[in-house]
Amino acid sequence: MAKKVLGRGLGVYFPEYDSGEGDNSSQKPKREPIAKAGQKKKQEVAVDPAELANVVLHIPVDDIRANPNQPRKEFDEERLDELASSIKEHGIIQPITVRYIGEKKFELISGERRLKASKLAGLSEVAAYVRKADDEQSMAFALIENIQREDLNALEVALAYQRLLEEFDYTQAQVAERVGKNRTTVTNMLRLLTLPDFIQNSLKNNEISMGHARALITIEEETSQQKLLKKAIKNEWSVRQIEEAVRGFGGSKTNKKSKKSNKEDLFYENISSRLRQTFSTKVQVKPKAKGGEIKIEYYSQDDLERILAILDTV
Numbered sequence: 484m485a486k487k488v489l490g491r492g493l494g495v496y497f498p499e500y501d502s503g504e505g506d507n508s509s510q511k512p513k514r515e516p517i518a519k520a521g522q523k524k525k526q527e528v529a530v531d532p533a534e535l536a537n538v539v540l541h542i543p544v545d546d547i548r549a550n551p552n553q554p555r556k557e558f559d560e561e562r563l564d565e566l567a568s569s570i571k572e573h574g575i576i577q578p579i580t581v582r583y584i585g586e587k588k589f590e591l592i593s594g595e596r597r598l599k600a601s602k603l604a605g606l607s608e609v610a611a612y613v614r615k616a617d618d619e620q621s622m623a624f625a626l627i628e629n630i631q632r633e634d635l636n637a638l639e640v641a642l643a644y645q646r647l648l649e650e651f652d653y654t655q656a657q658v659a660e661r662v663g664k665n666r667t668t669v670t671n672m673l674r675l676l677t678l679p680d681f682i683q684n685s686l687k688n689n690e691i692s693m694g695h696a697r698a699l700i701t702i703e704e705e706t707s708q709q710k711l712l713k714k715a716i717k718n719e720w721s722v723r724q725i726e727e728a729v730r731g732f733g734g735s736k737t738n739k740k741s742k743k744s745n746k747e748d749l750f751y752e753n754i755s756s757r758l759r760q761t762f763s764t765k766v767q768v769k770p771k772a773k774g775g776e777i778k779i780e781y782y783s784q785d786d787l788e789r790i791l792a793i794l795d796t797v
Contacts, residue, residue: 536613536614536615537612537613537614538612538613539578539610539611539612539613540610540611540613541608541609541610541611542581542589542608542609542611543607543608544598544601544602544606544607544608544609546587546588546589547579547581547588547589547590547591547598547609547611548584548588548589548590548591549590549591549595550590550591550592550593550595550621550622550625558595558596558599562596563596563599563600563603564603566596566597566600567600567601567603567604568604569600570597570600570601570604570606571604571605575597575601575606575609575610577594577597578594578609578610578611578612579591579592579593579594579595579597579598579609579610579611579612580592580593580594580611580612580613580614580624580628581611581612581613581614582613582614582615582616582621583613583615589611589613590621592614592616592621592624592625592628593624593625593628594611594628597609619651622643622646622647622650622651623647623661623662626640626643626644626647626662627661627662627663636686636687636689637672637675637686637692637693637696638675638676638683638686638687639687640672641672641673641675641676642676644658644662644669644672644673645673645676647661648673654785655669655670655673655783655785656785666785666788666789667789667792669785670783670785670786670789671693671697671763672693673782673783674697674700674763674764674782674786675693675696675697675700677700677782678696678699678700679705679708681708681709681712682696682699682708682712685712685716690716691712691715691716692722694722694725694726695712695715695720695722695725697763698722698725698726698729699711699712699725699729700763700764700765701729701756701759701760701763701764701765701766702729703765711725711728711729714728715728726760729756729760730756730757730760751768751769751770751775754768755767755768758777758779761793762779762790762793764779764780764781764782764786764790765779765780766778766779766780
């Protein structure tokens with residue numbers, strides 16, 4: 484049964500936190516440990532700190548270490564200062580989430596912005612919800628909390644998904660289940676990591692959205708991708724506008740080529756472009772003397788299943 488200790492100090496589990504030692508001991512009343520029914524108040528409750536779960540405690544900020552699995556790597560300094568000012572005036576409205584890691588130390592699961600802002604505000608301790616979690620769960624919790632509350636950019640989400648796949652041997656289906664997304668969404672996120680660095684940097688800097696990047700995936704040549712990316716950023720294109728540009732890109736390119744070749748080149752290039760849009764991946768249609776072949780690229784078994792699911796609907 485979950486323990487319900489709300490807003491207690493660490494003296495509940497570590498009496499020495501409130502031992503009264505130090506220069507301010509005469510000014511600060513000593514907290515007494517919780518007593519069992521029928522026993523004298525001074526007798527301590529035998530609680531193993533390792534079993535801490537579903538409780539809210541006031542924890543010294545110096546006893547909370549950062550989450551090494553935190554998917555967010557960059558924080559807006561101006562927004563942090565604003566949050567620190569709010570915390571200084573009103574306190575933390577929502578507790579951070581931590582797990583106990585031994586030796587009276589805790590590790591942050593979620594709420595890094597609130598913890599950073601609390602330190603900036605000069606708080607010595609913060610309210611924290613303590614839950615039991617292993618490394619895998621801690622990373623998943625941190626990812627989910629960021630997706631739901633703090634606007635991670637698409638590339639940060641994709642990198643976090645990749646860590647779940649590589650470090651915890653998740654399948655894409657398991658990642659989708661853990662973060663509450665459908666598998667196609669997870670697959671599309673992961674495919675962003677196959678993009679050239681210049682597109683990934685634009686995503687990281689929030690110059691374009693995931694929708695813009697997905698449209699650019701379907702173009703094979705990097706020089707062509709760069710050309711459209713620059714236009715999209717300069718003209719502040721919507722996702723629909725860049726999709727239309729991508730659809731017309733193959734046609735305009737082939738129109739120039741068709742002066743030297745024939746109408747069949749334009750026909751096959753347009754078919755390839757339509758298929759790339761349908762499958763959200765690279766597709767080539769190559770005619771032969773008799774018939775031809777369609778080459779559809781995929782990047783994982785899950786990606787292949789996604790493509791097969793699209794084919795099943797045809």
